[in-house]
Amino acid sequence: MAGGEVRLAKLVKAFDEVTVVDGIDLHMPGGEFFSLLGPSGCGKTTTLRMIAGFEQPTSGEILLDGKNVALTPPHKRNVNTVFQGYALFPHLSVFDNVAFGLRRQGTPRAEVRRRVNEALAMVHMEAFAKRRPAQMSGGQQQRVALARALVLKPAVLLLDEPLGALDAKLRKILQIELKALQQEVGITFIYVTHDQEEALTMSDRIAVMHEGRVEQVAPPEVVYEEPSTTFVADFLGTSNVIHAVATQATASGCEVRVGEFELTAGRGAIDARGETKIAIRPERVTLEPHGSTGPNRLAGMVERVVYLGNANQIIVRLPTGEALQALVQNTGEKLAYEQGDPVRAHLPAEALRVLADTGAAEIEEQAAAAA
Amino acid sequence: MTQASATGRAHAIRLRLRRRPKVLTLFVWGYIVWSLAPALIAIAFSFNSGKSRSIWQGLSLRWWTDGPGSMLHNDVFRGALEHSFTLAVLNVLIAVPLGIGLAITLSRWFGRGSGAVSLLATMTLVVPELVLAISLFLLFTQLLDIVELGTMAQVIGQVTFTLPFVVVITRGRMSSISTDLEEAAMDLGCSPLQALRLVLVPLLQPAIVASVVIAFALSIDDFVVTQYLSSDASTQTVPMLIYNTARGSATPALNATATVLVVVTALLVALGGLLYYALSRRQRLGAAE
Numbered sequence: 001m002a003g004g005e006v007r008l009a010k011l012v013k014a015f016d017e018v019t020v021v022d023g024i025d026l027h028m029p030g031g032e033f034f035s036l037l038g039p040s041g042c043g044k045t046t047t048l049r050m051i052a053g054f055e056q057p058t059s060g061e062i063l064l065d066g067k068n069v070a071l072t073p074p075h076k077r078n079v080n081t082v083f084q085g086y087a088l089f090p091h092l093s094v095f096d097n098v099a100f101g102l103r104r105q106g107t108p109r110a111e112v113r114r115r116v117n118e119a120l121a122m123v124h125m126e127a128f129a130k131r132r133p134a135q136m137s138g139g140q141q142q143r144v145a146l147a148r149a150l151v152l153k154p155a156v157l158l159l160d161e162p163l164g165a166l167d168a169k170l171r172k173i174l175q176i177e178l179k180a181l182q183q184e185v186g187i188t189f190i191y192v193t194h195d196q197e198e199a200l201t202m203s204d205r206i207a208v209m210h211e212g213r214v215e216q217v218a219p220p221e222v223v224y225e226e227p228s229t230t231f232v233a234d235f236l237g238t239s240n241v242i243h244a245v246a247t248q249a250t251a252s253g254c255e256v257r258v259g260e261f262e263l264t265a266g267r268g269a270i271d272a273r274g275e276t277k278i279a280i281r282p283e284r285v286t287l288e289p290h291g292s293t294g295p296n297r298l299a300g301m302v303e304r305v306v307y308l309g310n311a312n313q314i315i316v317r318l319p320t321g322e323a324l325q326a327l328v329q330n331t332g333e334k335l336a337y338e339q340g341d342p343v344r345a346h347l348p349a350e351a352l353r354v355l356a357d358t359g360a361a362e363i364e365e366q367a368a369a370a371a
Numbered sequence: 372m373t374q375a376s377a378t379g380r381a382h383a384i385r386l387r388l389r390r391r392p393k394v395l396t397l398f399v400w401g402y403i404v405w406s407l408a409p410a411l412i413a414i415a416f417s418f419n420s421g422k423s424r425s426i427w428q429g430l431s432l433r434w435w436t437d438g439p440g441s442m443l444h445n446d447v448f449r450g451a452l453e454h455s456f457t458l459a460v461l462n463v464l465i466a467v468p469l470g471i472g473l474a475i476t477l478s479r480w481f482g483r484g485s486g487a488v489s490l491l492a493t494m495t496l497v498v499p500e501l502v503l504a505i506s507l508f509l510l511f512t513q514l515l516d517i518v519e520l521g522t523m524a525q526v527i528g529q530v531t532f533t534l535p536f537v538v539v540i541t542r543g544r545m546s547s548i549s550t551d552l553e554e555a556a557m558d559l560g561c562s563p564l565q566a567l568r569l570v571l572v573p574l575l576q577p578a579i580v581a582s583v584v585i586a587f588a589l590s591i592d593d594f595v596v597t598q599y600l601s602s603d604a605s606t607q608t609v610p611m612l613i614y615n616t617a618r619g620s621a622t623p624a625l626n627a628t629a630t631v632l633v634v635v636t637a638l639l640v641a642l643g644g645l646l647y648y649a650l651s652r653r654q655r656l657g658a659a660e
């Protein structure tokens with residue numbers, strides 16, 4: 001499969017003075033499963049609609065395989081969309097829905113039949129060809145919508161929260177199917193979601209968006225393990241974000257002060273100085289009895305223990321007033337700490353990140369270096 | 372008051388409310404009889420064997436097809452019927468496509484639930500028909516030389532007051548059709564015009580059927596505008612005929628003429644109703660072909 005490369009350059013969209021997409025630069029090589037992840041209202045759908053051609057950018061370029069298509073109408077772009085509400089034509093059967101695009105292209109009858117059946121088989125919907133959209137469940141409609149878009153063999157497939165309306169179990173199943181399908185057909189998928197787990201499971205790379213800007217672009221494990229900004233750390237699941245003051249460089253990173261304690265942070269923006277924030281995932285925090293010594297330790301008091309089944313979540317109150325979460329795997333042994341116990345929290349330098357709210361370009365470079 | 376008696380009382384009130392009040396039922400049936408009876412009586416008298424339209428003298432087809440004074444043999448009556456139906460068909464053919472086009476255009480430019488359409492709809496409710504009739508009359512006789520009184524003026528007049536009905540019906544349907552569908556059509560290779568033809572118009576079918584019925588019925592029913600814009604006897608419709616002759620020496624042949632009009636209109640409305648029901652059901656449930 002050739003092509004499918006998408007490049008967004010300084011893309012801006014404003015509705016009546018309100019800037020919704022605020023200068024996005026992204027590059028998606030052909031065949032990539034790329035996700036736009038971000039909270040509601042951050043401009044994901046608007047970005048996708050500009051790539052599809054339903055909205056015209058206020059400024060900036062959309063390059064599809066090197067050609068600027070920013071002003072090309074949707075029916076002339078080799079891009080297809082799977083809509084959040086599926087948007088199947090209610091007056092047509094499943095077969096006719098899938099055949100719709102092929103017929104517009106004037107494909108011969110026999111080939112229409114063959115390709116529609118092929119596409120329906122790909123999404124396991126052959127048995128439903130004669131049904132109307134309203135006679136199917138949400139998951140079945142979703143599969144048909146996918147077949148309808150894929151049958152045209154677009155260079156890029158755009159998906160706007162395609163699993164948003166489905167129940168959790170079906171979503172899991174379809175996530176796996178979608179990913180497998182993408183690898184099978186080998187075209188570029190641009191996938192919009194506000195569900196971080198969905199993005200992490202399926203994507204080759206993720207762009208985390210916030211208020212019309214891209215905060216970080218990186219593979220899932222990098223976005224998750226090494227969030228580069230406070231927003232990303234916060235948005236991607238529970239991460240501890242603590243106020244700190246970066247003081248000086250050390251052999252293994254950067255010295256930061258949290259209250260009266262001095263720690264070494266080995267990751268992130270270790271060149272930062274002054275007021276900053278540090279982040280660490282709860283599963284990387286280990287708790288030790290009060291009085292234990294060593295570097296990178298903070299004193300605190302167990303405030304609450306929450307039983308999660310496979311783990312215990314322990315919330316430790318730091319002397320600075322901030323809360324720190326630690327996740328302790330449930331090994332079957334009795335937990336050593338109870339509410340009110342003084343403890344020491346160990347934050348290993350290699351898991352401790354200094355966050356910097358740097359611009360997107362810089363971050364993309366970092367990510368490229370990391371990948 | 373004890374708890375038990377309180378709940379007992381509430382229960383009794385609820386029961387009383389649930390029972391249908393007899394007076395209301397009586398009123399509804401009374402009203403139906405009251406409004407239908409004159410028409411039914413008029414229809415019955417078209418089969419009278421005597422000349423009277425009020426004293427029953429026996430059953431015959433004398434005023435329909437048989438006698439020399441029958442509707443079939445009266446050119447004026449036949450002409451009025453023909454003209455009524457001609458106007459109705461022309462009104463449907465012009466007002467329905469125009470109204471649907473207007474509704475689509477308005478919703479495209481002003482949004483699907485726009486105020487412009489609502490304004491258009493209330494305007495014609497506020498403007499009395501007589502005012503519309505007189506202004507059109509003045510327009511055609513004083514200002515516009517191209518349009519002469521007669522069929523053309525009558526059609527223009529009827530289309531004018533029919534249009535808002537079609538627009539409102541269409542808009543009601545459009546508000547339930549997601550814009551996603553047209554975008555999906557364009558995404559799959561349709562030009563905007565093709566998307567309209569292949570997706571929006573088929574989905575508007577129930578609205579089209581309803582508009583046809585309304586446009587037909589409004590035209591058949593109309594008196595004021597049609598009368599004002601008529602020229603000579605050749606542009607006389609059945610309502611005009613009834614108005615002009617009913618007070619004079621009318622025979623049951625007039626009743627026969629009116630009956631044809633009523634029956635054809637009723638059949639069309641019934642057919643339209645069935646079709647509307649079938650179409651919207653088909654689109655909702657999507658009966659497989």
Ligand SMILES: Nc1ncnc2c1ncn2[C@@H]1O[C@H](COP(=O)(O)OP(=O)(O)OP(=O)(O)O)[C@@H](O)[C@H]1O
Nearest residue numbers: 015016020038039040041042043044045046047194
């Ligand atoms: N046609 C429009 N006119 C005016 N404002 C709009 C329009 N479309 C979107 N917006 C605004 O742009 C912002 C971003 O919208 P967008 O739909 O792109 O968000 P999103 O990231 O997809 O959010 P969600 O996860 O809720 O779908 C919102 O504040 C929205 O109100």
Ligand SMILES: [Mg+2]
Nearest residue numbers: 044045046160
């Ligand atoms: Mg959205």
